[in-house]
Amino acid sequence: MNQRETIELLARSEDQISPGISACVGCNVELTLRTCMQVMGPNTIFAIPPGCMGGVGVVGWDKQSGAKIPVFFPLLDNPASMLAGIKMHYDRIGEDVNVVAFAGDGASVDCGFQALSGAAERGDKIIYICYDNEGYMNTGYQRSGSTTKGAWTSTTPVSKDGRGGKKQNKKDMPMIMAMHDLPYMATMSPAFIPDMVTKLEKAKAVKSGLVYLHVYNPCVTGWGFKSDESIELCRLSVETNYAPLFEVENGKFTLNRSLDNPKPLADFIKRFKKFRHLGDEEIAALQELCDSKAERLKNLASL
Amino acid sequence: MKYVSDYIVPIGPEGLKIVNTGAWRTRYPVMDTEKCVKCGMCFMYCPVRAIIRKEDGSYEITFDYCKGCGICARECRVKAIAMENVKEGDE
Numbered sequence: 001m002n003q004r005e006t007i008e009l010l011a012r013s014e015d016q017i018s019p020g021i022s023a024c025v026g027c028n029v030e031l032t033l034r035t036c037m038q039v040m041g042p043n044t045i046f047a048i049p050p051g052c053m054g055g056v057g058v059v060g061w062d063k064q065s066g067a068k069i070p071v072f073f074p075l076l077d078n079p080a081s082m083l084a085g086i087k088m089h090y091d092r093i094g095e096d097v098n099v100v101a102f103a104g105d106g107a108s109v110d111c112g113f114q115a116l117s118g119a120a121e122r123g124d125k126i127i128y129i130c131y132d133n134e135g136y137m138n139t140g141y142q143r144s145g146s147t148t149k150g151a152w153t154s155t156t157p158v159s160k161d162g163r164g165g166k167k168q169n170k171k172d173m174p175m176i177m178a179m180h181d182l183p184y185m186a187t188m189s190p191a192f193i194p195d196m197v198t199k200l201e202k203a204k205a206v207k208s209g210l211v212y213l214h215v216y217n218p219c220v221t222g223w224g225f226k227s228d229e230s231i232e233l234c235r236l237s238v239e240t241n242y243a244p245l246f247e248v249e250n251g252k253f254t255l256n257r258s259l260d261n262p263k264p265l266a267d268f269i270k271r272f273k274k275f276r277h278l279g280d281e282e283i284a285a286l287q288e289l290c291d292s293k294a295e296r297l298k299n300l301a302s303l
Numbered sequence: 304m305k306y307v308s309d310y311i312v313p314i315g316p317e318g319l320k321i322v323n324t325g326a327w328r329t330r331y332p333v334m335d336t337e338k339c340v341k342c343g344m345c346f347m348y349c350p351v352r353a354i355i356r357k358e359d360g361s362y363e364i365t366f367d368y369c370k371g372c373g374i375c376a377r378e379c380r381v382k383a384i385a386m387e388n389v390k391e392g393d394e
Contacts (some may be wrong), residue, residue: 003342003343003347004343006347007343007346007347007356010346010347011346011356015352018319018320018321018322019321019351019352019367019368020321020322020323020324020325020351020367020368021320021322021324022322022324023350025327025370025371025372026350026370026372026373026374027350028350030350030351031348031349031350034350034352057320057322060320064318064319064320065319065320066319066320066321068319190348193347193348226373227372227373227374228372228373228374228376228377228386229377230350230372230374231348231374231377231378232377232378
């Protein structure tokens with residue numbers, strides 16, 4: 001789908017989320033949520049576990065809900081298994097409904113992983129969207145399994161002389177889910193909306209098992225950058241090969257954007273407050289990791 | 304259970320939760336319609352969908368929910384949108 005068609009589709013379809021939700025100023029997850037639910041359409045039931053998009057009022061509080069379609073608030077650990085049950089019921093009564101999870105990286109990579117992995121293995125026909133903002137941003141920027149090595153978070157503090165930060169590498173969730181042999185797995189970015197819409201349309205058409213979609217979302221408040229840079233930094237994350245755009249259909253890897261001639265990772269890393277303490281050596285190590293992952297992805301796509 | 308809302312709301316008998324995010328704004332975007340090339344980038348990237356497309360294909364900024372993030376101004380290729388500060392006493 002090209003840009004003109006995408007704009008046409010977005011202008012034509014109704015926004016399924018309340019016009020005023022209390023996401024941070026410049027939050028690109030809000031953009032992701034609106035785009036995803038707009039493409040999914042009114043024939044959708046979705047669930048948001050605790051996290052940013054639950055916290056901003058979409059799941060409802062005060063006897064109200066922030067979405068025009070049915071929305072559930074599962075626990076942090078069970079969105080996939082709860083939705084699997086809902087989907088099974090609708091299958092049984094013979095209704096075709098899109099059942100969608102919109103979960104953060106905490107609820108997908110850490111706490112909810114067992115439920116997600118189980119649902120993927122059983123082939124439950126749900127669409128699982130993970131917005132990866134590298135931490136528990138809603139509760140005060142704690143580290144998660146998805147946080148980049150070296151990053152400052154409130155549970156991996158940095159001393160005055162620049163020591164500290166997260167000690168472990170980021171979990172490569174898209175690859176983990178691809179290895180579940182899903183009918184469809186893709187990574188998306190809010191800076192590439194036409195690509196995102198194409199993938200969501202594909203996800204809607206899959207009827208043979210779980211679909212996993214991974215969105216990489218730099219967080220304005222938690223990572224420390226200006227609100228208007230939000231989309232620019234999402235684009236940079238793709239252009240530096242840090243969060244490459246690819247899809248896996250029944251084991252076949254396809255690159256949606258060439259991995260050749262990437263921008264240096266330092267251009268991306270140095271824009272954030274949470275990486276400010278990193279020295280050249282640490283950035284070089286991240287660059288090396290990023291390069292080896294890109295190389296592996298290229299090899300997989302050439303199979 | 305009786306629903307007041309026009310929408311199907313499974314948890315929330317009183318309807319759609321709408322936060323007045325327009326009140327957060329410290330800056331606001333101003334579009335120069337002369338410069339605008341109607342590419343739709345601002346519409347596509349606005350996180351709150353505050354920019355709407357009109358029948359004739361042009362775009363208009365609405366201020367009911369605009370949080371003033373400045374993404375539209377930054378992403379505009381022809382720099383047709385400028386951000387201005389909200390002065391004290393303004394709506």
